[in-house]
Amino acid sequence: MPLWRITRPGGRYGVPRSETRDPIGLAVAGLGLLARSEVVDRLGVRRPLERLVHRTTRDGFAAVARVGAAGRGFTRRGRHGVAGERVPDVAPSGVLDLTPTEDQQQLLDVVRELAAEVVRPAAEAADEACATPAHVLDAANELGLPLLGVPESLGGIVEERSAVTGVLVAEALAHGDLGIALATMASGSVATAIGLWGDEAQQQTYLPAFTGDTPPVAALALAEPTILYDALHPATTARRDGGELVLSGTKSLVVRGCEAELLLVGAVLEGRPVLVLVEGDAPGLAVRADPSMGARAASLSRVVLDEVRLPAANLLGADDGSTYRECVRLSRLAWCALAVGVGQAVLDHVTPYVKERQAFGEPIAHRQAVAFMVADLAIELQAMRLLTWKAAAQVASGKDAARAVALARQACAEHGMRIGLDGVQLLGGHGFTKEHPVERWYRDLRAVAVADGAVLV
Known part of the structure; x- marks a missing residue:
């Protein structure tokens, strides 16, 4: 079969006539044609060629996935080391009352409606595609879900610690679909972490983006693909090198990792676990899709950090664990x-x-x-x-x-x-x-x- 028959639009071996192949698609099609040739067996190079095809598809698609993930630039503002804004804790009433407040109930009613009318109908297709539809993500953003943990003084919507509100919202979203719930909550989780533990510079650098019309795709990266993994003792390492931190390791179960513009990575620094903010365009950062048995709509990914160098100011919160x-x-x-x-x-x-x-x-x-x-x-x-x-x-x-x-x-x-x-x-x-x-x-x-x-x- 000639290469032009495979790469042209339409036909049994082509793409739809309304679409065209990108460079990665052309390269994979050509390598696939070569792999089916009898010449490969006569030359005895089939195994090396199969490994080449595997690496090309893996690394190529990973590279394509990163395009656009690093498109947003975060302008550094504020003073490093100065305490950031903090939402106050809920004042204890002395009575265990599980009844939602009026504000919580209003938000919960809206989220339940979203789960029933938008999330649940999209769940089956999202599970098959391993991706949450854009209109579902847009609907969640319009409700302000990424801002649930951001102080009101920084453009958020909370006046006091919102763990109960977050639990109620997560439960309501998961009633529609767990994978989509993860996809809609991931960015807000990073914003919440910055609101809880970020200093003035980190809050003023990153949180304004979350309060805008198009919040960045962000993800929390703690899990690792290791046997007997213990979340409290990560294998990913961070070391100090002058005024920089150098990260090395592999993370798994990263929600929408291939699109992420900001990652919050767990690592061990000087024997203690810490959190580090990693922007999506950091050199040495590689991401590839890693779908799992469940939560497929969350677009789970695997992140590899190969000597990723970051400013020491990207350390989030305390360094004592x-x-x-x-x-x-x-x-x-x-x-x-x-x-x-x-x-x-x-x-x-x-x-x-x-x-x-x-x-x-x-x-x-x-x-x-x-x-x-x-x-x-x-x-x-x-x-x-x-x-x-x-x-x-x-x-x-x-x-x-x-x-x-x-x-x-x-x-x-x-x-x-x-x-x-x-x-x-x-x-x-x-x-x-x-x-x-x-x-x-x-x-x-x-x-x-x-x-x-x-x-x-």
């Missing part, structure tokens, strides 16, 4: 809220199903084995929700929430997977097919026990 540990806790709390939202979606789907599905002349809900399974699902879900809300309330009031977050994470990791599994079981053979969304929810809930980073509240 305290800021990093708090970031991990807030991230785990966000994942708990996401698990609750997906679990509620499972319960809402299977309850009417078992009441309507007929077997032996009656609804299967009349069978005790089925009814007890649904009841257990509801009990476990409510326990997950109460533990998560309690941990969020302690964070919002400035209390030490380490124990509360650990309990919530353990419950959501264990019961979340069981809820996903039971949802599939209750639908029988239908649960194994894509006709019903429970198989996607099961895959998403598996991520809760293994994921760290990506988002925080």
